[in-house]
Amino acid sequence: MAKKEKEVKTNAMRILEREKIPFEHFSYEPDSEFVDGVQTADKLGLPHEMVYKTLVAVGSDRNHYVFVIPIEAELDLKKCARSVGVKSVELIHVKELFGLTGYVRGGCTAIGMKKQFETRLDESARQQAQIYVSAGRIGAQIRLAPDDFLRAARAQYADLTERS
DSSP states (O other): OOOOOOOOOOHHHHHHHHTTOOOEEEEOOOSSSOOOHHHHHHHHTOOGGGBEEEEEEEETTSOEEEEEEETTOOBOHHHHHHHHTOSOEEEOOHHHHHHHHSOOTTSOOSTTOSSOOEEEEEGGGGGOSOEEEEOSSTTEEEEEOHHHHHHHHTEEEEOOBOOO
């Protein structure tokens, strides 16, 4: 009989449990330090349109903002700035990510960052019954309802991506 591995809980998972928000955990053993959302989706066999990535930006007001968009989408910085009521935003340098959020590139989630930043979830998530987001470490994803994600991350829906 195969031995079941003990599930390694992340801060995001603990927060979801504490808030009594239903979620499902998926994981794989990463073979490199950075894995992008598309690679993660492929490793877990997840439909790309349901997998979302978390990006952190700094606004012209010097505040930080979190944007969660589909893995194959491109961020529209003007729409992002409008969604949080600032003149402009730009993505932070990857070197700043861990110190700011407590998460590493490829394992960043809007749930349970060191500090609560204003967060927006792309409105495309409204069309999904469930979405996948990072569980807070490389190789771990969580699936939950978009409205539950909004509650856990204290986020709002917004139009954030470039449309082709």
